[in-house]
Amino acid sequence: MSKTITPxxxxxxxxxxxxxxxxxxxxSALPPTAEALMRSRYTxxxxKNEPYLLxxxxxxxxxxxxxxxxKEPIRWLGLEVKSALRLRQRKVNSPDNPDSDTVEFVARFKVGGRAxxxxxxxxxxxxPDPDSGAPRWYYVDGSFPK
Known part of the structure; x- marks a missing residue:
């Protein structure tokens, strides 16, 4: 069951x-930032739009x-993008690369009544996009902080 979008x-x-x-x-548009891509992937x-995710x-x-x-009865409850300050602090320890970014978030959901x-x-x-050559963001992978 996909989430009902309220107007x-x-x-x-x-x-x-x-x-x-x-x-x-x-x-019709490309996400301009890694955060915009992460938000659109959550959406x-x-x-349940697998073609976009892939x-x-x-x-x-x-x-x-x-x-x-x-068929998975998942109900998405909300998204919280964590503080950008922590991400900026983390980047201080890595080389500055404008074509690489990280986004920390918490997504809440329910499956079978359990949160x-x-x-x-x-x-x-x-x-670069393989078709248009326009620069675009891609999700690579993620880690799970404790």
Missing amino acids: GACPCGGPSLAACCGPFIEG AYTL ATWHPSTRPLDPIVDE HRLHEVSRFLRE
Whole structure:
């Protein structure tokens, strides 16, 4: 069961799906930042939009098996992007690369009446799109802080 989108609300917490993640998911725009891509991927998970998730996953780490189970009774409850300050502090220890970024978030969801939270620090790379050559962000992988 996919999340019901209330009019005027984007699942990622933005003002509206049409003004937030919708253009990225429908393919009429590219997310300008790693955070925008992460938010749109969260929204795609709530919509069970596997084609978008696969298209935005870096080819070097993209899974071959299906990543969305249409029959899974998951209900997405919300997304919290963690403090950018911690990410900036973490970047102080790594070389400055404008084509690489990380985003820390917590996504809350319910499966079978049980609440869960996914706390992840996701890694992203910006590379030329294979078709247009325009720079675009890709999800690479993530780690799970304790």
